Amino acid sequence: GAGVSQSPSNKVTEKGKDVELRCDPISGHTALYWYRQSLGQGLEFLIYFQGNSAPDKSGLPSDRFSAERTGGSVSTLTIQRTQQEDSAVYLCASSPGGHFNQPQHFGDGTRLSIL
């Protein structure tokens, strides 16, 4: 497809389980971002990948959160030992390059619910 694709669109899991969220960026985009939106809040930055550079992980809320990007394309966000406060919409975005005035284009997100 032409846009950013995220899967699954919805995920319900029990507290303490691990979850993996997937993001397929727009083809050719070298920059990839993860954000999350909790209920009634704005988007909160989590992590940023740019090409082969070390990712900016400054937004990850705890060491239970990790992300990787394989082959410079698909990214997976992993949350270990999920807690109820992890419930949110997790949004992925991509852009053509990391250091130019190019807007980030978002997928439709994964709605994560922790029971």
Place this chain on the structure above:
Amino acid sequence: DQQVKQNSPSLSVQEGRISILNCDYSNSMFDYFLWYKKYPAEGPTFLISISSIKDKNEDGRFTVFLNKSAKHLSLHIVPSQPGDSAVYFCAARYGGATNKLIFGTGTLLAVQP
């Protein structure tokens, strides 16, 4: 400490009139500002942006104004249409090596027919 603030959680406007959405920021290191529009159950859609070296950018019905001395950003929609009803997010980017965006909490715009 919220670095990007949208103090109006909601705004209601009549069709055909002007909608003005406001955003304030506190960090003078921001060098690029964006507005996104979001419908329920969809991701944010890029609307318009402005570099910190400019004070105005226009695209069709949408104009963004930047007042750096006041650290204030506004989005004008003229004329407003019912299809513009959505949540609008203001976002700002740090200059330098990072490209992460800092978002406001959003303003829900309702355009009444």
